[in-house]
Amino acid sequence: MNQIDRVAPRLPAPTRIGQATAVEQSRAVAEVHAAIVVAQQCPRDIQAARAAMQDSCAQKFLAERAFYRYNRAGKNITGPTVHLARELARCFGNVQYGVSEMRRDDEYGQSEMQAWAWDVERNTRSSLNFIVPHARDTSDGATALTSARDIYENNANAGARRLREVIFAILPPWFVEEAKELCNKTLAGGGEGKTLPQVITDVIEGYAGIGVSPDQLEQKLGRSKDEWNGYDVAQLRVIWRSIRRREVTIEEEFPQPRVTVEEITKPQKPAAEGTEKVSEPEEGSEPEPSESDPLHYSEEEISETGGDS
Structure with a gap:
């Protein structure tokens, strides 16, 4: 017994392996070996990959799906989408990627997943293991998901975001940046000449x-x-x-513009001659605000407009 066996207990192994399992294990090993051999015998052509990327990014359909944008904590978050990442992996060549659900635990309401990308030719691999709770964030807090379809879609969405990151991790930065630049140009020109x-x-x-x-x-x-x-x-x-x-x-x-305190307190121009003068309120009394007056604000509303405090 070697030193490792004495320190750490052995992991339990299956006592019986079926024929289908044995065939699948052999197939997986052979597939990985074949992918490496083929990638090394047929290395990618960088110029051809770049030309394929430029041709794809010139298409309006891809350019319109190349970027996402959403609001978080009052800030706009934007960046390239997983659709662009998958297309760049295809153009670059000799790249494998995927998302795997390693374990689903309905008792604790979560799934353990892995997103991975592998440059077979360079033998560069990036992977992320992450936990996806079976819940959806709403304005009223997290809502638990119980439907099998809801859980699947929630896992797929979380997996797509991680897949985007691992694909970009193995692609050359210049390749990704040039693709983003070309997609912006396609969007600017409409893709229709x-x-x-x-x-x-x-x-x-x-x-x-x-x-x-x-x-x-x-x-x-x-x-x-x-x-x-x-x-x-x-x-x-x-x-x-x-x-x-x-x-x-x-x-x-596109938030609606709000009236500032300076605009409310701005002195009004004197009324022209011949117009009726509004009577001043008596000292110690306050005029009744009109409901149709667009410049009427309560104290709470004025304090929110960003006035001096």
């Missing part, structure tokens, strides 16, 4: 259909529409797709 003014007009009309005015778009970007460039249009397209996918809401991206 249109000029920038035509694309800007299409974007404005599209937002008008969901109740967002050009003034709100200009306030979002901090410049007038005549000064927009391709990156501004790409940003608006990403926001548009995120709204359509219900990742963010219109109110989160």
